[in-house]
Amino acid sequence: MYTQCPECLTVYKLEAELLVPGCGCLRCSHCDAVFNALGTLAAHLPPEPFTRLPDHALDQDPPLADVAVFRPRPVVDEAMEPVEGTEPADEPAVVEEIGEDFSQLTFTPRFAKPRRRRSWHTAAWVAVCTVLVLGLGAQLAWAKRDVLVADPTIGPLIETGCAVVGCRLPLVSAPTRLRLLARDVEQHPSVSDGLLITASVRNDATFAQPYPVVTIVLSDANGQRLAMRRFQPEDYVGDAATRARGLAGGATTAMVFEVQDPGQRAVAFAFSFD
Template identity: 75%
Template sequence: MYTQCPECLTVYKLDARLLVPACGCVRCHRCDTVFNALGTLAEQLPPEPFTRLPEHALDQDPPLADVAVFRPRPPAPEPGPPPLVVDEAVAAEAPAGEDFSQLTFTPAFARRRRRSWRTFAWVSVCSVLLLGLLAQLAWAERDVLVADATAGPMLARACDLLGCRLPLVAAPDRLRLLARDVEQHPTVRDALLITASVRNDAAFGQPYPVVTIVLSDAQGQKLAMRRFRPEDYVGDTAIRTRGLAAGATTAMVFEVQDPGQRAVAFAFSFD
């Protein structure tokens, strides 16, 4: 940058650091005049010949510095007492110029208490919805839960305490045939009376099964077959509804038509 002494018109080349100590004032090396170098400060010299450098007015408003390259981070505020919040309803009703010394204030801990209550209400609603969803899933998978070796006994004890009854789960493979017998029907001609003793080895109650009886000859050829539904051999509706309790044993009686002397064997199956 360049500047010019106003007395002797000598032009000097300056470094910006020379303008800092005296706020832009410098001393002419030739005539010893002290002058404000900012008045004729120029980035480059005009084409020769020239006598004076253009002068700048120094009494204008300061220009705006708008291209920021660095901004320091503000210091963290020191911890202090929580601010007091003016009740908005009271502040809105108060006219201008009125004494605000009687205004009520809402402390920060009261606002935190309201937020805590809203959070508690939201968590409670979510918990109820989650329990409802789990209950729906448990009802959809009730057969699996009741038949489970761990969950089944727990549900049974809970139902005993609550006075409810678990749904019956069909598990025909857990039914054991303890004894069976066949004889001529005492009152019906050309009929057989077949009896069977069956035990429920499952750890849970199950409905009465569909029983299939197959009569065969000495060579194993099937001569007759019949399927008995629970209502065919259990006449009492209440007993059918209760089903076979865990570990319970029941006697089943079936009436079938006698296929003749060739029927020497019979077999049971449960569905």
């Protein structure tokens, strides 16, 4: 197609797509004038020489488009009942005759019906993903339970939540947070060659921990070891329920140990917790 600038009479060759953005108006690249390209639109150039392309009147009624080549079928909603006189949505594609001329036959395709998304599928998938995420979080929390319980910020929150639901936190061993407050040694009241050693121990941690393994070392004035013994929790805590509860955070307990007297050379003793 061809059109002509009315200002500088420059003739341009163009495609129909070029007329769409400006609703038929173009800007002349020679004189920069804006003009309606439809006014001189021509399918072919007239024989040369020529000066102007024929002008078209643009103020007339729109012509009738009567040569149809395609007409799509309307999409019928699945929820709507079939209307009398219409074909079912699953009918095969049909050919509709527009005129007597076979060149005017149109093909009406059967469009794929949009499927409704099933909301319960989405809900089930979200529920499964939520369960998997919670399960993974529970496994990680169990693997890091000692760190979480011992944390001064998270530990109390976990303990409070556990008290609400009625569960019991696992005991976390932290022997470095056990502090020896007092200790004493005296002759055993009923065993002639025995000693009775008592110790007062405080749990400075904010969480309960199991009763430790206590190691007592007796030494002479030169620091030489004369005797050593390791006491398991069952050796100095007779009640099994008390051992299961552990030593509560901030609590103090008294420990009593019976050892054999190594003689007059033993003048010092030391405690350690494992």
